[in-house]
Amino acid sequence: MRLAELSKRSGVPIATIKYYLREGLLAPGRQINARTAEYDEEHLRRLRVVRALVQIGRLPVATAREVLGHIDDDSLGRTVRMGAALWALPQVPDPDGEDEFVERARAEVERMLERLGWSNAQALSTISPAYRSLVTGLAAFRRLGYDWDIELTVPYARLMHQVAVLDLDFVETHASEAERVEVAVLGTVLLEPVLSALRRVAQEEESARRYGFE
Structure with a gap:
């Protein structure tokens, strides 16, 4: 054409x-x-x-080019290829300094990973943007005076693992490695807003059930 x-x-x-x-x-x-x-x-x-x-997804052109480069790089194994593409996406800023809130949040995340038995996530903790984003978010929450501890984090993590299983089950329905990495990236870019919206809709539903519309 x-x-x-x-x-x-x-x-x-x-x-x-x-x-x-x-x-x-x-x-x-x-x-x-x-x-x-x-x-x-x-x-x-x-x-x-x-x-x-x-x-x-509103990615800058330079970021999109980097992501696509990782998708096309068939010299990498699937996990590394997928990780490189996903890590190239915009991330939450790294923790701001090493204050007591960051230290406590990092220790909390380590305890959470240990309790869940997520040894692979622990091994990737020094290079994973997602790990740093988790520490940043929990530190900010604690800085505001909310005591979000491991007992609250673990149930959320288990639910997210179920989401990850569904994600990768869908990824594996595609034939080529490039398609699998591509759909993993698109699922992150396009479905995260959907998952966020579903959470808010569920909150609206549960709030109405508990408290009514007054």
Whole structure:
């Protein structure tokens, strides 16, 4: 297909497609002559992925390029490949300094991982952005005077493990390694807002059940 048809089928303006090509988010088409290239279904699929990351997930172009680079890197094993792609996504800032709240939160997270038996998560704790985000969030909560301890954190973690099982069960329904990593990233970018919204809807439902509408 030519560029105009690619634009029509994808819903992405021609100027935007050209920008994605220049930025390396989309592979060049097959050159027919000096001014014309031809694109295929793989270009269309990748363009939809790019659009989801940039327009819906609101990733900066440089971040999207890094994420896509990890998705395409078949020299890595699945766990490393998936981790690299997910870790390239925007993260909560690292803990601000090493005050008592950060230290207590880190100790609490370590106790939680030990109780859950999550030895792999413990092994990744020094490099995992998710681990640092967890410490940052718990430290901020404690700094505000809320005593969120391990007895409250563990039940949430167990529920999140069930979500992770569902996530990876879905990932494994896809054939190629690139598709599996791609859908894991898209699931994070596109489904996290859905999961957050479901939590809020559930809170509204439970609040109404407990307290009514007064």
